[in-house]
Amino acid sequence: MQFSMGMGAGIARARSTVFGGMQRNRCTNPQNDHWRWYGAVGIEFQLESFPEFLSLVGLKPQARLCRIDREDDYRPGNVQWK
Numbered sequence: 001m002q003f004s005m006g007m008g009a010g011i012a013r014a015r016s017t018v019f020g021g022m023q024r025n026r027c028t029n030p031q032n033d034h035w036r037w038y039g040a041v042g043i044e045f046q047l048e049s050f051p052e053f054l055s056l057v058g059l060k061p062q063a064r065l066c067r068i069d070r071e072d073d074y075r076p077g078n079v080q081w082k
Contacts, residue, residue: 023065023074043067046075057081 026034027045047053066082
Protein backbone atom coordinates (compact mmCIF):
# COMPACT_ATOMS: atom_id res chain seq x y z
CA MET A 1 0.00 0.00 0.00
CA GLN A 2 1.32 3.42 -0.92
CA PHE A 3 0.73 6.34 1.44
CA SER A 4 0.44 9.99 0.48
CA MET A 5 1.47 12.87 2.69
CA GLY A 6 -2.17 13.92 3.06
CA MET A 7 -3.00 10.65 4.79
CA GLY A 8 -0.84 11.47 7.82
CA ALA A 9 -3.55 12.68 10.21
CA GLY A 10 -5.92 9.81 9.38
CA ILE A 11 -3.16 7.26 9.73
CA ALA A 12 -2.09 8.71 13.07
CA ARG A 13 -5.71 8.61 14.27
CA ALA A 14 -6.14 5.00 13.17
CA ARG A 15 -2.81 3.99 14.67
CA SER A 16 -3.64 5.50 18.05
CA THR A 17 -7.17 4.07 17.97
CA VAL A 18 -6.17 0.51 17.15
CA PHE A 19 -2.55 -0.02 18.10
CA GLY A 20 -2.47 2.19 21.17
CA GLY A 21 -6.11 1.72 21.92
CA MET A 22 -8.69 -0.61 23.19
CA GLN A 23 -8.50 -3.53 20.74
CA ARG A 24 -4.93 -4.41 21.67
CA ASN A 25 -5.38 -3.38 25.31
CA ARG A 26 -8.46 -5.51 25.97
CA CYS A 27 -6.53 -8.56 24.72
CA THR A 28 -3.33 -7.94 26.70
CA ASN A 29 -4.16 -5.96 29.85
CA PRO A 30 -5.88 -7.77 32.74
CA GLN A 31 -6.68 -4.32 34.22
CA ASN A 32 -8.88 -3.44 31.21
CA ASP A 33 -12.60 -3.58 32.03
CA HIS A 34 -13.25 -5.75 28.95
CA TRP A 35 -10.27 -8.13 29.36
CA ARG A 36 -12.51 -10.88 30.80
CA TRP A 37 -14.25 -11.18 27.40
CA TYR A 38 -11.05 -11.01 25.33
CA GLY A 39 -7.65 -11.77 26.87
CA ALA A 40 -9.05 -13.94 29.65
CA VAL A 41 -10.71 -16.29 27.13
CA GLY A 42 -7.66 -16.42 24.86
CA ILE A 43 -8.47 -13.77 22.22
CA GLU A 44 -5.18 -12.35 20.94
CA PHE A 45 -4.31 -9.28 18.90
CA GLN A 46 -2.08 -10.88 16.25
CA LEU A 47 -1.58 -7.95 13.89
CA GLU A 48 2.12 -7.26 14.32
CA SER A 49 2.59 -3.99 12.45
CA PHE A 50 0.59 -0.98 11.45
CA PRO A 51 1.37 -1.42 7.72
CA GLU A 52 0.08 -5.02 7.95
CA PHE A 53 -3.09 -3.76 9.61
CA LEU A 54 -3.66 -1.12 6.90
CA SER A 55 -3.07 -3.61 4.10
CA LEU A 56 -5.73 -5.92 5.60
CA VAL A 57 -8.51 -3.52 6.56
CA GLY A 58 -7.61 -0.17 5.03
CA LEU A 59 -8.04 3.24 6.60
CA LYS A 60 -11.42 3.96 8.15
CA PRO A 61 -10.78 5.29 11.67
CA GLN A 62 -14.33 6.53 12.26
CA ALA A 63 -15.65 2.95 12.47
CA ARG A 64 -15.18 0.08 14.92
CA LEU A 65 -12.67 -2.67 14.26
CA CYS A 66 -14.47 -6.00 14.64
CA ARG A 67 -13.64 -9.68 14.35
CA ILE A 68 -15.53 -11.55 11.63
CA ASP A 69 -15.56 -14.70 13.77
CA ARG A 70 -16.10 -13.45 17.32
CA GLU A 71 -14.61 -16.65 18.77
CA ASP A 72 -11.31 -16.06 16.94
CA ASP A 73 -8.40 -13.63 17.37
CA TYR A 74 -7.75 -10.19 15.93
CA ARG A 75 -5.63 -11.69 13.14
CA PRO A 76 -5.18 -11.46 9.38
CA GLY A 77 -8.37 -12.66 7.71
CA ASN A 78 -10.56 -12.10 10.75
CA VAL A 79 -10.79 -8.29 11.08
CA GLN A 80 -12.99 -5.71 9.40
CA TRP A 81 -14.36 -2.21 9.96
CA LYS A 82 -18.03 -1.97 10.96
